[in-house]
Amino acid sequence: MTVNWMALVQVFGATLIVTVLVVTLFVVGIRALSGDKKAGAYASFAGCVAVVLYGLSLIVF
Template sequence: MDIDWAALGEVFGVSLVATVALVGVFTLGIVGASAGKAGGSQGGGASVLARTGSYACFALCAAAVAYGIYIITAP
C-alpha cells in the first residue's frame, strides 16, 4: 500500500482553507443579522445594508454547501 503524501497534504490544505472561509462568511452573516436587529441610533439604511449583507453571506454559504453535495454525488 502506497500513500501519496503530497496529494493527501493538498486535500488537507484545501479543505482547511475552505472550512475557515465558510465559517468566516457564516460568521459575517450572523454579525450582519444581529447588527440589523440592534438598530439603535443608526439610521434605517444601515440596518437594511446589514440585513442585505447577511442574506448575501447566508446565500454564499448555501451555495457552497450545495456545490459540495453536487461534487460528492456527481457520477
C-alpha cells in the first residue's frame, strides 16, 4: 500500500484555504451586525452557508 502524498497535500491545502475563508466570512458578518450594515452581514452569512453546502454536496454526491 502506498500513500499518494501529493493528493494528501492538495486536500490539506484546500481544506486550510476553505477554513480560513469561512472563518473570515463569519467574522466579517459578525462585525457587520455590530454596525449598521445588516445587508452586508446577511450576505456574509449567506456566503458561509453557500461554502458549507457546496462542501456537503461534494461529500454526498
